Amino acid sequence: MSVCGITTFNPDLKRLEANFNAILPQVGSVLVWDNGSDNYKEVIALAASLSDKIHIATEGSNKGVAYALNRLCAYALERDERDILLLDQDSEACENMYSNLIRYRTDNVAIVSPIISDINVRVDTSDLPEKEVCLLPITSGSLTNLDAWKAIGGFDEKLFIDLVDTEYDIRALMKGYCSYRINTVVLTHEIGHIxxxxxxxxxxxxxxxxxxxxxxxxxxxxxxxxxxxxxxxxxxxxxxxxxxxxxxxxxxxxxxxxxxxxxxxxxxxxxxxxxxxxxxxxxxxxx
Known part of the structure; x- marks a missing residue:
């Protein structure tokens, strides 16, 4: 069974709906960890209107991105999942994203990631190889090996937000794991409001x-x-x-x-x- 994990905090509901609609056909379930959103009730209502495959959990407060990511990974691991596809609330997966990433998953690979296309900045992939080593993949769109996540020690919750993925990537390298970026798989994402x-x-x-x-x-x-x-x-x-x-x-x-x-x-x-x-x-x- 395949699973996707999404962290939310005061999400734009239209963007979140597009996110859900893009990923729901690709996975068996979607886990959402909400970091105390002001519009939490609206998030619940949106999820209920779309699919019973969406499961939402919260502690009612914002303990940071790293804390949320660890909760999503732990929950997936408890359900005997081997991997989890992590998405930001404002990302939108391309068609067949999950199946095209999972093809490159092996035990020594911590993360298989897509190429990121920011909605405000165009990216040209025409001259890029199909697959390449990616030392510091960002969290959104990352197919995360849960055995590796456990061995690495999870995400560093002291950081709260920003460079959470970079710090995790560094420890993955120190543990001997590698990560790949698949340039034929594109994730639409917004970094801030560039x-x-x-x-x-x-x-x-x-x-x-x-x-x-x-x-x-x-x-x-x-x-x-x-x-x-x-x-x-x-x-x-x-x-x-x-x-x-x-x-x-x-x-x-x-x-x-x-x-x-x-x-x-x-x-x-x-x-x-x-x-x-x-x-x-x-x-x-x-x-």
């Missing part, structure tokens, strides 16, 4: 410095705090391993500059960034 800034921004692409139009993430000040805090924490905790594996995460300096140049509410974001820097040290020292 919009062009109108300003050019230098970046490194294939070893060359190129000038590309920048984008605002559309993330809240709340998210800015967790993005910077967790980036600092992960780089500090796994720095030597990342260097040995030649994995480059975004530098904190680049993230801060990009945030301050392209995103509004700069004063609030500066405060969030300063708090994130301070709290990242506390987080690392505690663990």
């Amino acid at each position: 919009e062009p800034s109108g300003l050019p921004f230098p970046r490194i692409q294939q070893g060359k410095i190129v000038i590309r139009r920048g984008h605002r993430s559309g993330h809240s000040v709340f998210r800015t705090y967790y993005q910077i805090r967790n980036l600092l924490y992960v780089r500090e905790k796994y720095g030597s391993f990342l260097k040995r594996m030649h994995i480059q995460l975004q530098s904190p300096q680049s993230a801060i500059v990009h945030t301050l140049v392209f995103d509004p509410n700069r004063i609030q974001r500066v405060r969030a960034i300063l708090k994130a820097i301070r709290d990242s040290r506390t987080l690392f020292n505690k663990f």
